[in-house]
Each structure stands twice: as C-alpha cells, then as structure tokens.
Amino acid sequence: MKSKQMMGIVGFVLVFLGVFAPVHSLPILGNVGYIAKWNIAGVLALALSAATLVFSLLDKCRFLWGTGTGILVLVGITFMFTIAEGRSGIQWGWLLLFTGGLLIIGVALYEEIERRS
Numbered sequence: 001m002k003s004k005q006m007m008g009i010v011g012f013v014l015v016f017l018g019v020f021a022p023v024h025s026l027p028i029l030g031n032v033g034y035i036a037k038w039n040i041a042g043v044l045a046l047a048l049s050a051a052t053l054v055f056s057l058l059d060k061c062r063f064l065w066g067t068g069t070g071i072l073v074l075v076g077i078t079f080m081f082t083i084a085e086g087r088s089g090i091q092w093g094w095l096l097l098f099t100g101g102l103l104i105i106g107v108a109l110y111e112e113i114e115r116r117s
Contacts, residue, residue, distance in 0.1 A: 004114075008056030008064060008107045014100030015049040015071055021093030024082065034093055038078045045074055045097070052104055061111035068104030075101060 019042050022031035035042030052067045075097045082090070 002059065004061050004107050004110050005056050005059055007103060007110075008052060008061060011064075011068070011100045011103035011107060012049050012053040012056065014096050014103065015045060015052070016100075018093050018096030018100055019045050019049070021096055022091040023093035023097075025089035025091055031091060034078075034097065037082075041074055041078050045071055048074070049100070056107070061107050062115070064104050064108035064111070068101055068108055071104065072098070072101040 019034045021033060023034045024032040024037055026032055033042075034045070048067045048070045052064060052071075055061065055063045055067065075094070079094060079098075
C-alpha cells in the first residue's frame with residue numbers, strides 16, 4: 001500500500017471520528033456531537049468519508065479533490081452557523097473534522113503533483 005493511500009485512510013478516520021466527537025458544549029445538554037447537532041450534514045460527511053476510504057483503497061486519489069472539498073465546505077458552513085449562534089462552546093471535534101478534510105485535500109494535491117512529474 002502506498003503512502004498516499006495510507007494518508008487518505010488516515011483522513012477518513014479523522015473525519016469519521018470527528019463526526020461522532022463532541023463539537024458543541026451546551027449549558028444544559030453538555031457535549032453534543034456533530035451528527036447529533038447537524039444530522040443531515042453529519043450523514044453527508046460520513047458518506048463523503050466513506051467515498052474517501054473507497055477511493056484511497058482503490059488508489060484513485062485524484063477523486064479525493066471532490067470528497068475533501070465537499071467535507072471542508074460542509075464542515076465550514078456548519079462551523080460558521082455554530083459561531084453565528086454564539087451560545088455554544090467550541091469542542092475538539094471540529095479539529096478532527098477540519099484536519100481530516102485538509103489531509104484528504106493534501107493527498108489529492110500530492111497525487112496531482114506526482115502525476116504531473
């Protein structure tokens with residue numbers, strides 16, 4: 001297995017864990033996960049991360065542009081809505097989601113550079 005495939009799998013794991021990790025801290029409810037707060041967005045993030053896993057295992061890393069961009073756009077929009085609400089604390093799950101998305105984009109960039117040289 002190539003290193004870019006392994007990095008794609010690591011990106012999948014980070015996003016997968018980030019979907020279930022706490023992203024909000026609400027006064028009465030406590031910590032709330034991404035999929036609990038943003039149900040449809042959480043399912044879409046899981047679907048995109050599953051596609052990332054498939055593309056990584058099949059060594060089709062050029063398709064990770066789409067999955068990585070989709071994850072970052074989705075997480076970025078929901079993060080902005082969270083900030084706009086202003087009543088919830090930010091938790092460490094966001095770090096997993098953003099890091100996983102950036103790593104997936106990095107693998108796609110690496111594939112592009114490797115293909116052109």
